[in-house]
Amino acid sequence: MTYLLAHPARVAALAATHVELVVIALVVAALFAFPLGVLAARRPRVSPWLLGTLGAIYTVPSLALLAVVVQWVGLGFLPIFIALVVYAQFMLARGVAAGIGGVDAAQVDAARGLGMSSSQVLWGVEVRQALPVMLGGVRIATVASIAIATLGGYVGGVGLGVLIFNGLTLHQPAMIVAGSIAASLLAIAADGALRLVERAATI
Amino acid sequence: MAELGGHVLQHLGLAASALALALVVAVPLGILAANRAALRGGVLGLASVGRTLPSLAILMLLLPLLGVGVAPAVVALALLAIPPIVINVDVGIRGVAPAALEAATAMGMTGAQRFFRVIVPLAIPVSLSGVRTATTETIASATLATFIGAGGLGDEIVRGLQTDNSPLLFGAAAVVAALALGADLLLAASGRLAAREA
Numbered sequence: 156m157t158y159l160l161a162h163p164a165r166v167a168a169l170a171a172t173h174v175e176l177v178v179i180a181l182v183v184a185a186l187f188a189f190p191l192g193v194l195a196a197r198r199p200r201v202s203p204w205l206l207g208t209l210g211a212i213y214t215v216p217s218l219a220l221l222a223v224v225v226q227w228v229g230l231g232f233l234p235i236f237i238a239l240v241v242y243a244q245f246m247l248a249r250g251v252a253a254g255i256g257g258v259d260a261a262q263v264d265a266a267r268g269l270g271m272s273s274s275q276v277l278w279g280v281e282v283r284q285a286l287p288v289m290l291g292g293v294r295i296a297t298v299a300s301i302a303i304a305t306l307g308g309y310v311g312g313v314g315l316g317v318l319i320f321n322g323l324t325l326h327q328p329a330m331i332v333a334g335s336i337a338a339s340l341l342a343i344a345a346d347g348a349l350r351l352v353e354r355a356a357t358i
Numbered sequence: 359m360a361e362l363g364g365h366v367l368q369h370l371g372l373a374a375s376a377l378a379l380a381l382v383v384a385v386p387l388g389i390l391a392a393n394r395a396a397l398r399g400g401v402l403g404l405a406s407v408g409r410t411l412p413s414l415a416i417l418m419l420l421l422p423l424l425g426v427g428v429a430p431a432v433v434a435l436a437l438l439a440i441p442p443i444v445i446n447v448d449v450g451i452r453g454v455a456p457a458a459l460e461a462a463t464a465m466g467m468t469g470a471q472r473f474f475r476v477i478v479p480l481a482i483p484v485s486l487s488g489v490r491t492a493t494t495e496t497i498a499s500a501t502l503a504t505f506i507g508a509g510g511l512g513d514e515i516v517r518g519l520q521t522d523n524s525p526l527l528f529g530a531a532a533v534v535a536a537l538a539l540g541a542d543l544l545l546a547a548s549g550r551l552a553a554r555e556a
Contacts, residue, residue, distance in 0.1 A: 211539055214494050214498070214535070214538045214539050214542055215498075215531075215534075215535040215538065215539075216497070216498035216499070216501040216531075216534050216535065216538060217498065217501075218501040218502060218512060218515055219501060219511075219515055219530070219531035219532075219534050219535055220531070220535075222515045222518065222519050222527050222531055223527065223528065223531050225519060226524050226527060226528075298410050301412060302411075302412030302413060302414070302415075303412075305412050305414045305415065306414065310519075316414070319414065319415075319418050320505075323505060328421060328422045331418045331421055331422075332418070332419060332421075332422060334415075334418070335412075335414070335415035335416075335418040335419045336415070336419070338412050338414070338415045339410075339411045339412060339415045339419075342410045342411060342412055342415075343407060343410050343411075346410045
């Protein structure tokens with residue numbers, strides 16, 4: 156706590172890069188995960204293979220995947236960014252697939268019967284109905300990404316992990332604790348905020 | 359390569375000790391939450407916060423309290439494994455059909471008999487899915503134990519990175535991924551078996 160109180164600006168700046176990293180990674184991840192989730196919802200035979208593969212990738216320990224990515228792209232922002240995009244696929248695509256798959260078929264039929272095009276049905280009916288479930292996936296992906304992003308401090312000096320790993324190198328427990336507490340608070344705050352968004356979308 | 363074998367054993371030892379410790383704490387907590395409505399909110403609330411904390415943060419927060427080495431790593435990994443088990447034991451027990459409980463009481467079963475012969479078998483499939491989550495997460499997070507000097511396969515990955523030794527790094531990464539996936543598939547299979555028996 157002492158470090159946190161003595162260097163609030165430094166902690167806040169690293170927290171900001173942490174958030175930035177997670178948000179950019181999740182936005183890019185969603186560009187892949189949304190079509191993959193829709194595909195899984197539309198093709199029941201493809202779904203177990205697709206989600207199974209993404210799930211298997213998700214099981215790979217983050218340090219292991221990150222180390223492999225570092226061998227490929229070097230140190231810096233890129234390896235942790237790529238790792239986050241890869242990990243988020245499972246959580247986001249699963250949420251999209253569950254959400255779209257759970258939409259009442261009668262509503263989809265009714266929308267088609269009204270002459271809506273398939274993209275109008277997707278965006279106007281299915282995504283709208285599936286929003287709370289999809290947001291659940293976003294929340295889980297966000298919390299997990301905030302956790303994994305702490306390793307960014309190990310492979311390239313981004314985010315709150317910088318405090319943790321610099322603290323380890325310099326034998327400064329106060330820095331380690333400051334980084335850990337800040338990352339934990341960030342995760343708890345993101346979880347709480349996204350739960351509120353989820354609830355607002357449900358009503 | 360001999361060293362890799364040693365690290366695999368060390369890694370599994372860390373994960374297994376942490377899971378054993380977690381089960382001892384989490385199963386009674388889950389049962390308590392399911393049976394005492396007054397405590398449920400508190401227990402599940404704590405579990406939900408625990409589920410949110412980054413695993414690296416939990417490892418590192420214990421550092422000033424417990425120091426470095428195997429013991430603090432096991433405690434930290436156990437803390438990570440407890441929430442999913444508590445949550446699923448609670449859901450599993452509360453999901454037991456009231457009709458099954460009434461039938462058991464009508465048959466003249468005592469409270470203990472009802473618990474062990476009816477509730478436990480019916481709650482096991484859901485509870486096991488929590489153990490499954492906890493196991494894969496513990497095996498994965500045990501990789502981070504290297505940062506507090508507790509050994510395991512994280513040692514090999516970190517050494518591979520530091521010495522730019524790709525074969526070592528890829529080998530260790532593949533082994534730890536295989537361990538996590540293997541444990542996941544094994545527990546998924548036993549979960550299906552338990553569901554069929556129940």
